[in-house]
Amino acid sequence: MPIELFTDKWPGTVRTVTIGATAAQGGTRTSAVTVGGQKTLPFMHFEHETQYKPVVALEIKDHRQDDWSPLLLQEWGEVMDDPARWAKAAEEAGADLIELMLNPTDLRGNPTTPEAAVKAVKAVLGAVGLPLLVFGPGQAELDNALLVPVAEATKGERLVLGICEDKNYRTIVATAMANDHLVSARTPMDVNLAKQLNILITDMGLPLERILMDPTTGALGYGIEYGYSVMERLRLAALQGDTMTQLPMLVTPGFEAWKTKEAKVGEGVPAAWGDWLKRAINWEVLTAVSLLESGADILVLRHPESVRQVKAAIEELMRVPEIF
Amino acid sequence: MALSGIQIYKLLPQTNCKECGFPTCLAFAMKLAAKQVELADCPYVSEESKAQLAESAAPPIRLIVLKSDGHEIKAGNEVVLFRHEKTFYNKPGVFVKVRDDLSEEEIRAQVGPAESFVVNYVGIDLTLDGFAVESVSGEAGKFTAAVSIVRSLSRRPLILISTDPSIIEAGMRLLEGETPLVYGANAENWEKMAEVARQHKAFLGLAAATLEEAAGLAEKIKGKGVEDLVLGLSTNGLSTYLIQQTQIRRLALKKNFKPLGYPIISFPNDAAAAAQAITKYAGFVVLDTFTAEFVYPLLVLRQNIYTDPQKPIQVQPGVYEINNPRPEDPVLATTNFSITYFSVANEVEGSGMPAWLLVTDAEGMSVLTAWAAGKFDAERIAKAVKTFGVADKVSRKRIVIPGAVAVLSGELEAELPDWEVRVGPREAVDIPKFMKLVLV
Numbered sequence: 001m002p003i004e005l006f007t008d009k010w011p012g013t014v015r016t017v018t019i020g021a022t023a024a025q026g027g028t029r030t031s032a033v034t035v036g037g038q039k040t041l042p043f044m045h046f047e048h049e050t051q052y053k054p055v056v057a058l059e060i061k062d063h064r065q066d067d068w069s070p071l072l073l074q075e076w077g078e079v080m081d082d083p084a085r086w087a088k089a090a091e092e093a094g095a096d097l098i099e100l101m102l103n104p105t106d107l108r109g110n111p112t113t114p115e116a117a118v119k120a121v122k123a124v125l126g127a128v129g130l131p132l133l134v135f136g137p138g139q140a141e142l143d144n145a146l147l148v149p150v151a152e153a154t155k156g157e158r159l160v161l162g163i164c165e166d167k168n169y170r171t172i173v174a175t176a177m178a179n180d181h182l183v184s185a186r187t188p189m190d191v192n193l194a195k196q197l198n199i200l201i202t203d204m205g206l207p208l209e210r211i212l213m214d215p216t217t218g219a220l221g222y223g224i225e226y227g228y229s230v231m232e233r234l235r236l237a238a239l240q241g242d243t244m245t246q247l248p249m250l251v252t253p254g255f256e257a258w259k260t261k262e263a264k265v266g267e268g269v270p271a272a273w274g275d276w277l278k279r280a281i282n283w284e285v286l287t288a289v290s291l292l293e294s295g296a297d298i299l300v301l302r303h304p305e306s307v308r309q310v311k312a313a314i315e316e317l318m319r320v321p322e323i324f
Numbered sequence: 325m326a327l328s329g330i331q332i333y334k335l336l337p338q339t340n341c342k343e344c345g346f347p348t349c350l351a352f353a354m355k356l357a358a359k360q361v362e363l364a365d366c367p368y369v370s371e372e373s374k375a376q377l378a379e380s381a382a383p384p385i386r387l388i389v390l391k392s393d394g395h396e397i398k399a400g401n402e403v404v405l406f407r408h409e410k411t412f413y414n415k416p417g418v419f420v421k422v423r424d425d426l427s428e429e430e431i432r433a434q435v436g437p438a439e440s441f442v443v444n445y446v447g448i449d450l451t452l453d454g455f456a457v458e459s460v461s462g463e464a465g466k467f468t469a470a471v472s473i474v475r476s477l478s479r480r481p482l483i484l485i486s487t488d489p490s491i492i493e494a495g496m497r498l499l500e501g502e503t504p505l506v507y508g509a510n511a512e513n514w515e516k517m518a519e520v521a522r523q524h525k526a527f528l529g530l531a532a533a534t535l536e537e538a539a540g541l542a543e544k545i546k547g548k549g550v551e552d553l554v555l556g557l558s559t560n561g562l563s564t565y566l567i568q569q570t571q572i573r574r575l576a577l578k579k580n581f582k583p584l585g586y587p588i589i590s591f592p593n594d595a596a597a598a599a600q601a602i603t604k605y606a607g608f609v610v611l612d613t614f615t616a617e618f619v620y621p622l623l624v625l626r627q628n629i630y631t632d633p634q635k636p637i638q639v640q641p642g643v644y645e646i647n648n649p650r651p652e653d654p655v656l657a658t659t660n661f662s663i664t665y666f667s668v669a670n671e672v673e674g675s676g677m678p679a680w681l682l683v684t685d686a687e688g689m690s691v692l693t694a695w696a697a698g699k700f701d702a703e704r705i706a707k708a709v710k711t712f713g714v715a716d717k718v719s720r721k722r723i724v725i726p727g728a729v730a731v732l733s734g735e736l737e738a739e740l741p742d743w744e745v746r747v748g749p750r751e752a753v754d755i756p757k758f759m760k761l762v763l764v
Binding site (some may be wrong): 005067133225226227232236259261265271272274275276278281282289312314316317323 | 598693
């Protein structure tokens, strides 16, 4: 029996944001990544073509991360001692982007210096041609102290600088503007706070085409439903025409999933939790895929097997069905 | 689609007789539209209007309830496309498939662990909902043998899968008094399958490749008097599935399109497809195999997506005693968001070290969210210490705050001058280490 499909017609469009600059654009990346541009809810191909697919970033750190899950230490092995090698391994694992997250301290416990941060970023840029996101340790003052020199030393690369939040956005946005970079604006799981920060950032003069928003997510079992719904609401608002929500969304399911006990701990847990490694990867993949369904444009992951599975899911979701 | 108050008003007598308890028919119509009163409260409504109103009041997605001895699995009756609009009501039943070409030992090895699987998540016992026995052999004898073995191991509801009505019929004879789902009505066998379903009062799942085919088949089967249907779409890839399921939900809710107003059954073949089935509208999810490391996160995802967004799950604020604390043991402060509480309580319990867990009233928010919203600050923590008489329980006044709110330590020292304020780890998982190293 013939069916008249129910088709949404949205007035709004998500902005396109391009990360990374190639030589032609004044940078050194061998490729750039563009996200956003949606005119429909995720993967509703029958309403409008989806031009850019969601992408996957792998998170690396500036030095070995002994507090990470032993499963990740085992997986990455000795490349974790060298951010350049780690970045290379991440590229080989299929990442579309690299997210370098700087530690607050070095291995001896001394505060990370701006020189060391710049050195790590330069090493990663030298090792891989992928676009790069550089995140500070997540403490406003330290982030400012490290990200400003990093931004200056990499002028023109169109890096994404984070975390840009209400406490430090002025400094991060100013240096992004001065050095041709982008920012990732993070707010704690709230539609209005996300809008508010985007307004503050654009008021400083950074164009919307250089802002990603990170509405913050929780891991599966640890509050994912809050992030999930905030993302759905942000994307609906964007499509309805609310300019200050029309930004691609970056989320960090890797960070969230791998700090859960289910991923981090293999001993002394209930037998009903099953095989540790497979459980941990399922935790990351289910978190990531759920966020993909709610509108994520950039998913930052930690394990290569999760990257493989999530990228395969993205390929399938991007396939335009002829009949359905 | 539900009628608006004005549409309902047109079907009422419009006499403003007030016998319903409202001053006007319009006021009554508005209450009716909001589902706050019953149509029966109007003594004068015509039979014709009653029928029209009943039709519009029928849920846009039919409620299906699988039943077996002591178990019940509901699907359907959903009212929104996005959980934030209200909530998703009936958690999709998660079933494990059992093929009838397996040996008895193999079936036992598969069903046993799945049947006994239970994992506690924030105080809730998560279990599987049932089994789907599939005829692969094409022999009624093997099928009934498999159904019997499964039934001997589990009382949970069953789904019988076959495209051969005589095989389904044979299986159904073993399930007297139950209302299972039989799956596999298609363009060829639908009449006979409908007949079997009708005779045995089973729910009938249909299998179609496209939405048009599914709707056509549903209408034909309905014409035979079988209305308790479940839609199965033999899908090819995540995007097709997503579009189909979204259209089914949209057409049912937005257009009250009855031919697709039924719950969906889904057969995901990997983790991503299963996650999509949970988030995007499946009523029943049938897994090819059971593994604890996959079923656990999947059931947690289902729990999370089907949490009512308007009611954050909370625990009662107060002082919780963990591992029989003595007066010299430390006080650990956290919020009353249940996920936060259970994460912290489980870790403290697992550490084997005694502690007083001070659960403050943060309106059901997690530590960081509550802090950002001003619901978990030094003043509130100090107030909780006083309200719950913590000082009377301890001899050594030590309080630990979560690492994520380390900034509060100064203010808390000012609020609680005779207490020693310590900053704990950011994540609950690091609490045992912290307690062993720092709190001795």
